[in-house]
Amino acid sequence: MPRVLRGRKGQDLVTLGVVLAAIALFVATASNALLDAAATAANGDSSPNLLLTAALLLNIALILLGWNRYKALTGEIAQHRRLEEEARRLADYDDLTGCLNRRSLAQLLDAMLQERTGRKRAVAAIAIDLDNFKQVNDLNGHAMGDAVLSTTAKRIIDLLPEEAMIARLGGDEFLCVVPYNTDASDRIDLLATRIIEQISRPVVHQGSAIEVTISIGSASSLQIDPESKETPAQDLMHKADIAMYHAKKKGKNRFYWFEPPMENELRFRNELEAGIRRGVQAGEFVPYYEQQIDLDSGRLVGFEMLARWDSPELGMVTPEIFIPIAEEIGVIAQMSEQLIEAAFADASQWDPELTLSVNISPVQMRDPWFAQKILKLLVKHRFPAHRLEIEITETCLHENIGMVRSMITSLRNQGVKVSLDDFGTGYASLSQLRSLPFDRLKIDRSFIRDLNKQDSNDKLVDAIISMSDGLKLPITAEGIENADILDALGRWGKLKGQGYHYGRPEPAQRVLERLAEAGRLANDAASEATALPLNPVANSDDKKADGGSRAG
Incomplete structure (x- = not known):
């Protein structure tokens, strides 16, 4: 229990004790006052005992004050509990979509992997990322972007089985965790297909409609590497992410299961990104x-x-390799x-x-x-x-x-x-x-x-x-x-x-x-009005290398 609540609970008990003591005193004082009043009436004396009367009135006032203070302290404790629950909710859930966040999902996923994995039981992590979501915000405003994210989350939740979980990992990326029977792994394929179909429906916000697509990657708990330095949950989520990026590379709006070669491709992609960033700073991109x-x-x-990348590590790189990546990384x-x-x-x-x-x-x-x-x-x-x-x-x-x-x-x-x-x-x-x-x-x-x-x-x-x-x-x-x-x-x-x-x-x-x-x-x-000599090229590799790509 938080220190603040413990302190207020102590004050609450003290106040309650004071109120109970006041009530007990009131009962005793009231009994004496009633007996005195009865004796006074029997003796024909019309003047009451002023001391008992004052004590009775003070006792009543003490009870009322104590009770009001007890109610106020109880209300403060209830408010602090509500604030604590809200803080816990904000720490565990995404405020916009109501989904879990990355930290809370990782904890729950680790627990699920311990409980629900076995020879015929497995858990699938399904990574979902909206395609070209930055353009949605840039061209339509953040209000439309928020509407797309909340609608996407709701549509996914409506399709998930009861025991599944969903988290918004940040930005436009979601991750679902779905237990499944290894004898029916096609259930995950069917779920991914239905998610793609539902998300592709237009999102309407303030009279405007926008269509979005998603890329999905999935990984099974059967693929977790026992020698990985990451936790089982982190390893599973990482593999699902790799499969999702593979789906994006293959054209977006599609679904792939994780396969080990994808990890090497992603590593090479990351190296390319780092090399391109360094190359821009070092002036390695040259015009042809x-x-x-x-x-x-x-x-x-x-x-x-036309653009060429004169890379110290890779040699002369053609634009169809680096232009799309340069566009994506800004x-x-x-x-x-x-x-x-x-x-x-x-x-x-x-x-x-x-x-x-x-x-x-x-x-x-x-x-x-x-x-x-x-x-x-x-x-x-x-x-x-x-x-x-x-x-x-x-x-x-x-x-x-x-x-x-x-x-x-x-x-x-x-x-x-x-x-x-x-x-x-x-x-x-x-x-x-x-x-x-x-x-x-x-x-x-x-x-x-x-x-x-x-x-x-x-x-x-x-x-x-x-x-x-x-x-x-x-x-x-x-x-x-x-x-x-x-x-x-x-x-x-x-x-x-x-x-x-x-x-x-x-x-x-x-x-x-x-x-x-x-x-x-x-x-x-005096410039001669002659054309350059023709120089036909028969090298098919050179033709293929340029591929019509240009400088950005």
């Missing part, structure tokens, strides 16, 4: 450049900047700005007619100050705005089209060109293309590289180009990997193109050397 050619004349017209903006600054410095040495294209991550487009940051870098490096082309993907249009429109307008007002990258893969609508002031469309390489193989691709490319003609938007074709594709594109007239048919992406120094050979550096007295 891919040629952009006018297909009618064969003339070099510009370069697209360093993509810093990385991209470093690469853009380096690209401005490089491109300042080129022929002023050559343009520079830079890809922008959807994560950066959520920053309301993004356009101002780009313009500030242009001023800092004195790079002409008309030579810069910003490329954004179609997925940006579905997150906050109002903000995207404002950014595009700000950039174009300063002379920067803006193109829609990977067109055809992100379901951009015709109305969006008409309302947003794009300068160019880039047809995704997946449509270009299969030209002449499937009639459907030819027709689709033809439809895209016809639409762009109607919108008066020039076209860039990505993925020109051989002369056959180049010939196939010839039927559609004036286009700009890029791909391995013209050479692999190259570092800045190699680009400067080739431009110097062609007389197309900024300090050349």
